[in-house]
Each structure stands twice: as structure tokens, then as C-alpha cells.
Amino acid sequence: MAKVNQFLIKYKEYVSAVTTQDAIVTPPTIVIHRFVQILRGIDDKRCQGMTEYPLPEIILTVFLAVLSNASSWIEIEQFGKEKYSWLGQFLPFKNGTPSHDTFRRVFSLLDPSQVEKATVGFLMENISAIKESLPADVDSEHRLICVDGKEGKGTGRKYGTSEEIRNLQTLHIYDASSEVCIFSKPIDSKTNEIPVAQEVLRTMNLKGCIVTFDALHTQKDTIAIICDSNGDYVGGLKGNQPNLSEDAVLAFSEERLRVLKNTEGRYLERKEKAHGQIETRRYYMTKAVFGASEKSDWKKLRNFIRLEKHVFKIASSEEYTEVRYYITSLNDISLCAEAIRGHWSVENKLHWHLDYSFSEDDNSTMDKKAFANLSLINKMCLSLCRLAQPIMGKSSLRVIRKRFSWNLEKYLSLLLNSFNEEILREALVNQSKKKQK
Helix, strand or coil: CCCCCHHHHHHHHHHHHHCCHHHHCCCCHHHHHHHHHHHCCCCCCCCCCCCCCCHHHHHHHHHHHHHCCCCCHHHHHHHHHHCHHHHCCCCCCCCCCCCHHHHHHHHHHCCHHHHHHHHHHHHHHHHHHHHHHCCCCCCCCCEEEEEEEEEECCCCEECCEEEECCCEEEEEEEECCCCEEEEEEEECCCCCHHHHHHHHHHCCCCCCEEEEECHHHCCHHHHHHHHHCCCEEEEEECCCCHHHHHHHHHHCCHHHHHHHHCCCCCEEEEEEEECCEEEEEEEEEEECCCCCCCHHHCCCCCEEEEEEEEEEECCCCCEEEEEEEEEECCCCHHHHHHHHHHHCHHHHHHHHHHHHCCCHHHCCCCCHHHHHHHHHHHHHHHHHHHHHCCCCCCCCHHHHHHHHHHCHHHHHHHHHHCCCHHHHHHHHHHHHHHHHC
16 A cells, blocks of 8 residues: 555654664653643543542553553553552652542543544654654655444443443544544444544545545535545445446446456556465446436546455365445546555454454443543554554564563553654664665
């Protein structure tokens, strides 16, 4: 995905410059204090003057505990007790650290929008610092923004009763180019993802962005919002838009497919071998032709895309082919292929890891606001673990969290010092001098 993830490529290329022993001599107090300052924008709803544990201390403890492989309120409590003395170098912690009930209760009082602003702000602020420190301009790249929802499978219960209620549904807006979830919006039980996504997209400046979404969000109003904010889009097609789907299918006759396959810029083939199978993806792009649907209803719709995905399982010799259709405002088939492939990162790199690496499906927190706020911390730590991968070699994200728990001081220093502009620039200069020798 060279056109949409230049930042990640450059970051992984140069971050090794700060993974020296010199970088871990002192704790990363500058970056932690930066995080604490951002936390001060979160309102404390408790009775002032009657609180034993300041809010920044509570959130900082949860953040570092989650980074260190804690997945429940009880584990967070135990982390606080074990690391109490070490935590004192960042904040006073005059009264120690609270119980698991206090952590959960306080998180149930916080406004998720404020927690989101703080956590995403911390990530994006430091990613901006990294971009400024890198020797190549990565700001000209396309940003890939993915829209998708997730269900918290352990949240559908009430306190003191066995009554089942709807699990917490959360809409995610995921920046695949930086691997950061930039918006998380809980969805009310009486609504669905579509109006929530439209509400969020209206607040965004989408210039230079490609927004991807599944068929659920292939809505005329959603597309108009994206275009009005100067963005482009690639959206899935299914039966919820029968007329448009019919037009897309009819646009790719057998004769038309043969023509497109031999037309430059209208056909692209990609092949991958991984996980015991060979996957071949064939992309066809043709100008959008309208019959059953009205072109004027779909803003800036330029092309239909047909994706044929052929899978061959090596061990069993089983094979099958899937065909999917998309609409797009783009004319670059390579960019569309990257966007379609990249959209699955919201499932593979966000949702799956929240469940597998951060055990969200096993979290039985019944207070949905507490769960939503803890999930925001999980998402921030997930992004940090991804940024830590070049530092920690080929470790999986689950193993990276364990390594943080085994030696938090070392790996936290390595990770957060890669966010320190002065340290990064100095390391890059030293690396450049070594290459010249």
C-alpha cells in the first residue's frame, strides 16, 4: 500500500535509530507529562474536595496497566499496587492506587468523547512529531479512512439481573494509514450505524482522504457528506442498493471483462501466498453506466469495480472464487485496489486484536460507559503496540504486551523516546553519519 501508508513505511525504516541502549537510560518523563497534560481536558464528575485519587493518576495507571497486558479492572488494581513506587516518578500518588471498584466506577463517570479526544490527541500529536522528524515528506500521501462497526459481546447484561440486553455497538472510524482509531462512537440501542457515521464524517476534513465502507454505508447522503468535505470514496455494493448493484453487475459482461483485461489502467492482478493458501485478486474498473439507478443520486460516482478473489488452499487443494462489486469516485485502479485491501485492516488490525490481544470479548463490564472508556484506552495501547513492533522485532502484538509487562521501564522508554523529537532527530543524524563512514 505504497500510496497510502508512506508514513508507516518511513517510520519502520528509521525507528531503529532510537533503539539503542542510550535511549533507555532515563524514563520517558517528557512524553508521559505530555500525556498527563492532555488528560486535564477530561472533566472529573466526582464531588471535588472528596476525592482520594486524582483523575490523571487513575487514567495514567489504567493506560500503563493495559499496555502491560492487564485486561480487567482487578488486573489493573494489581498493576497499581505492584508499580506504585515506580509510578511516583510521573505523578505524586500520595494516597497510593485505588481498588478495582474505584477504577471501574470512575471510568463509568467519564465522558467518552473527552476520553477519545485525549487518547487520539496523544497519538496524533506524537505521530505528527515523528512525521516532522523523518527526513522525507510523508504528508502528501493519501489517508485511508475506514468506516466499520464492532459489537462488545460481553456487555449485554444488567447489574443484579440475568436479563439480557443488546450488546454495546460501537462505530469506528479508523485511519489505516497511521493505524489509529480516530473516532469511536457508541450506538444507541434504538438507532444504527448509518446516522452515527454521517454525524462523525460531517465533522471531518477529508481533503486528501479515501473513505472506505461496506455496503451498509453505501448511502447517497453518506457519499454526499464525503464529497462535500473534499474526500474520495470506495464503497461496497450489495442488495441494500438493488438498482445500483444491478447496474454494476451488468457493466461487467464477459465481453467487457476481456476488453478491460487488455486495457491499461483498467485491470490489476495481485497474488499473495500466506496462511497456507494462495490468494489471487483480480480488479476490473469500468466507467459507471446507469440504467436502473440515477447517476445524479450518487455524487461524484465515476467508476464501478469488480473484484474476483480466488483462493487455493495448499494442504487440501480446495479452491473457491468470490466476486464483489464496489463504487468509487477515483480513476486510479491501483489506488482503489489498495483502498479495498486496506479496508479489511479495520477488521484484521483493529477489531480482531481488540478481541484477541486485548480480550474485549471476555470483558464482562456491564456499565457500558465504563466499557467504552476502557476500550478507548485499549485502542490507544493497540496503536502504541503497533508502533513498537519495529523496536521489538517480529513479536506479535500479544507478545509485545507481555514484554511490556515483563520489563515496562525498558520498553516504555524505547517506545516513547521514539516520540521525542530531539532524541529522534539526534539518532537520525548519528545514523546518517555512520552510513557516510
